[in-house]
Amino acid sequence: MDYYDTIILEYHNTILDWVIADKTTPIENLSVLDKGISDHSVITLEKQKPVKRTIACRNLKGLDDRNFASDIKKEAKNIKQLDTGAMLGAFNSNLRAILDNHAHLRTRTVTHRPSAPRMNEQIKEAKQERRKAERTWRKSGLMVHRDIFKTCTFKVKKN
Structure with missing residues (x-):
């Protein structure tokens, strides 16, 4: 495993205060407070939170092929415009409406986490x-x- 060099904070007689982190976990604002309560120091640090992102997906496996194909054929017959750009835009919007009707769009929030380096x-x-x-x-x-x-x-x- 790849680790940062351990950050040695203070030596005691037999005890060592330290922070160990891997290279995928950046540590910022590391500070050591000696409260005198114990023979150890209080260590505070900031770690970045995992990045969250939203993913949109559809369940196309549960789609009824016959109904979907018949709806597309009906919409294709209804589009009769001379301008190619307008016809393409109308077809795309109608196709999206048909797809929304047959396979609903679902959104999920996913947290990106780095894979465990020990697992290959x-x-x-x-x-x-x-x-x-x-x-x-x-x-x-x-x-x-x-x-x-x-x-x-x-x-x-x-x-």
Whole structure:
């Protein structure tokens, strides 16, 4: 894992006050207050909040194809304008109205978080293999399958 150099705040006889953060977590306004209450200092810092964004999506899998196609054909017949730009604009607005009728637009707020650096594809595949081996062992109850499960468990721990 990539870590910032630890920020050493103060040395004591055997105790060290420190802050450890990874490179994806920027730390700002770090301050140390010695209140004299304890042998440790009060550490205050500011950390950026995760960025939130809004995503709009539609469930197109639940769309009734026949009704949707018939509605588009009806709207295409109704558009009879000579100007190509106006015809395209009318078709787009009508198509959006049909789509809104058949598949509603849903908005969600998503928080962007960085992925855990300790989790990679190799570990995911090893865990998947371990779960499969465990299901086989639990289903059969054979010692051979238990040994396979233990081997898979060791692979996950090693990664």
